[in-house]
Amino acid sequence: MHPASHTAKGPLPAHVGIIMDGNGRWAQQRNQRRSQGHLEGLKTAKRIVQAAGGLGIAYLTLYVFSTENWKRTAGEVGFIMGLVKQYLAAEMDFFRKSRIRIRHAGDPAGLPREIAGEIQRVCEDTQDFTGLQVILALNYGGRDAIIRAIRRLIAQGPQEGPLTETEFRRCLDNPDIPDPDLIIRTAGEWRTSNFLLWEGAYAEYYVSDKLWPDWTAEDLREALARYQTRERRYGGAGT
Ligand code: FPP
Numbered sequence: 001m002h003p004a005s006h007t008a009k010g011p012l013p014a015h016v017g018i019i020m021d022g023n024g025r026w027a028q029q030r031n032q033r034r035s036q037g038h039l040e041g042l043k044t045a046k047r048i049v050q051a052a053g054g055l056g057i058a059y060l061t062l063y064v065f066s067t068e069n070w071k072r073t074a075g076e077v078g079f080i081m082g083l084v085k086q087y088l089a090a091e092m093d094f095f096r097k098s099r100i101r102i103r104h105a106g107d108p109a110g111l112p113r114e115i116a117g118e119i120q121r122v123c124e125d126t127q128d129f130t131g132l133q134v135i136l137a138l139n140y141g142g143r144d145a146i147i148r149a150i151r152r153l154i155a156q157g158p159q160e161g162p163l164t165e166t167e168f169r170r171c172l173d174n175p176d177i178p179d180p181d182l183i184i185r186t187a188g189e190w191r192t193s194n195f196l197l198w199e200g201a202y203a204e205y206y207v208s209d210k211l212w213p214d215w216t217a218e219d220l221r222e223a224l225a226r227y228q229t230r231e232r233r234y235g236g237a238g239t
Helices: 023-029 034-055 074-090 092-098 113-125 142-155 165-169 217-228
Strands: 015-019 059-066 101-105 133-140 182-185 204-207
Touching: 023 034, 034 059, 034 074, 034 092, 034 217, 059 074, 074 092, 074 113, 092 113, 101 113, 113 133, 133 142, 142 165, 182 217, 204 217
Parallel strands: 015 059, 015 182, 059 133, 101 133, 182 204
Antiparallel strands: none
16 A cells, blocks of 8 residues: 555645756657757646646746756757747647746846747736746746845845845745745756755655656656655644
8 A cells, every 4th residue: 555545635735846857868868869858848848737737736836947057058058948939929828728827937137038028928918817827947046046136135225124034035036926835856866956945945855756758747646645745844843
């Protein structure tokens, strides 16, 4: 019997973050170009967005492109940016039908102008949708997000009293979105890779050995089921 079946089921996570890893290895295993892996990775992202909405997840953050990913070849960077553009344009009907709201996390200033413009447009067009919120982490780095928050704080001028965590949190990207409850990483790597450093302080982690292009709705259900068996103590002693 699965150990999970012995324990009472906890609540579903409201916010799930995913570090989508393994596109390159998926392609390599098939003697294909890395771009083919990203193409398959995009298909997986579509599957998982659909599944997350159906399962009642409120927020899904997808780590699409980090502040460190610019180190890849211009060809690969261009290909991923092209996929983002294609995704946003091709899925608009789906977002509308499923009431999916698209958000952005990361620094828009560092993105190619047309990509930043496209994201802004889709964020605006979907801002009143009340279904699943999909946050695309694009040109996103946890350290960069913290630095940008500090810059916002400085720009606000001197504050009264010592800075609190709550006040600082309000300066990060998307302050209204709750901290992630669960962070999933695929392709068997045990690293945070600069993802949601501040917000993920008490996130539960789930590492899947499967490569991202091979991920299915069933894998998401399994990750959620495992999460539901965890006891979250937030540094306390527990029950
Ligand atoms: C990690 O695999 C994947 C990326 C850096 C790119 C993620 C992009 C997508 C899944 C497509 C776009 C998705 C959306 C939602 C627009 P890797 O290349 O680091 O794999 P490797 O570690 O095996 O080389």
